[in-house]
Amino acid sequence: MISGDMLRKLQMTELEILLKVDEICRKNNIKYFLVGGTLLGAVRHQGFIPWDDDLDIAMPRADYQKFVEISSKALGSQYHFQCVENDADYWLLFGKVRKNGTVFAESRLKNIQTNKGIFIDVFPLDDGNEPNDLLQKIRIKTARKIQYVMYCRRGVIAGEVSSQIKILAKLSRVMSINKWMRLGQKIVSHKNRNAKYYFNVGSNYNYKKQTILKEKYYPLKELEFEGHRFWVPNDYDFVLKQIFGTNYMELPEKEKRVNHAPEYISF
Numbered sequence: 001m002i003s004g005d006m007l008r009k010l011q012m013t014e015l016e017i018l019l020k021v022d023e024i025c026r027k028n029n030i031k032y033f034l035v036g037g038t039l040l041g042a043v044r045h046q047g048f049i050p051w052d053d054d055l056d057i058a059m060p061r062a063d064y065q066k067f068v069e070i071s072s073k074a075l076g077s078q079y080h081f082q083c084v085e086n087d088a089d090y091w092l093l094f095g096k097v098r099k100n101g102t103v104f105a106e107s108r109l110k111n112i113q114t115n116k117g118i119f120i121d122v123f124p125l126d127d128g129n130e131p132n133d134l135l136q137k138i139r140i141k142t143a144r145k146i147q148y149v150m151y152c153r154r155g156v157i158a159g160e161v162s163s164q165i166k167i168l169a170k171l172s173r174v175m176s177i178n179k180w181m182r183l184g185q186k187i188v189s190h191k192n193r194n195a196k197y198y199f200n201v202g203s204n205y206n207y208k209k210q211t212i213l214k215e216k217y218y219p220l221k222e223l224e225f226e227g228h229r230f231w232v233p234n235d236y237d238f239v240l241k242q243i244f245g246t247n248y249m250e251l252p253e254k255e256k257r258v259n260h261a262p263e264y265i266s267f
Helices: 004-027 036-045 061-075 134-154 163-174 177-188 236-244
Strands: 056-060 079-082 095-099 103-105 119-128 197-199 221-225 228-232 264-266
Touching: 004 061, 004 095, 004 119, 004 228, 036 056, 036 221, 036 228, 036 236, 056 061, 061 079, 061 095, 061 119, 134 163, 134 177
Parallel strands: 056 119
Antiparallel strands: 079 095, 095 119, 103 264, 119 197, 221 228
16 A cells, blocks of 8 residues: 555646646646546545545546547657557556656556556546446446456456456457457447436446436536646536445545555656
C-alpha cells in the first residue's frame, strides 16, 4: 500500500495530468467530468480521498472519440493517451492518459512491454436504457468477456484463470487483440439519440450502479479539487448515492482505506 510522501507525490502527478486534460477539453469543447472515487473526493474532501492513489474522469462516447482524435497532437510529447485506437495491444475498454518518463509498475503488468507511466483513467459513457434491459445486459457482458479474454491473451492476468478462459484465449487468435477490442467497443457504443441513460462498461463498479439518467449529469457544474475547479455531474449527490450509498459522506473503517500496491513508482 502506498502512503505518506510517496502517495502525495503520486496524487500531485495525477493532478498535473488532469490539469492538462482539462485544458484540452475546455479549449476543444469536449465534455468530461469527475467520477467514482475522484468525484467522492471532490465532494467530501475537496481533493483526493486521503488514501486514494488513482484519478477517474468520464466522457460521453462522442466526446471520448473526439479526445482520441486530437490527443496525440494536443497532449504533446509529455503525455500519451493509451487506448484501443492508439495501442494495437491494448486490453481495456477505456483509456488512460499517462505521463511519459514516469513509471507506475503494477504487478499484473510485470511480464508485458507497454507504456507503464503514471496515469489517470478516462471512461467513455455510452447511450443506454434502464439497467434491467435484457439486450443491454447481454451486450455489456459480451464486451466484458472479450476484455477479460484479451487480458489473458495479453498476459495481464495474474494467477490462475479458468480452463474456459484459456480455451477462449486460444480460439481468439483468429483475430488480433486490437480487432477484438474494437469489436467490444462496437458492441456497447452504438449511438441512440432517444436513450435516457448513460452506462459505464469499463469501471469495476457494478454497471447497474453506473447506469444513470443523462439528466442527472447536465448541465455540468464545477467543484473544487485540490485548489482547482473541475467539471462534475450536476446532481452529483444522486450519482454518489447510487454508487456508494446514502452514507457516502461518512469515512469508511480504517481497514477499508486501501489503495493499489505497485511494485515500483518513478517520477
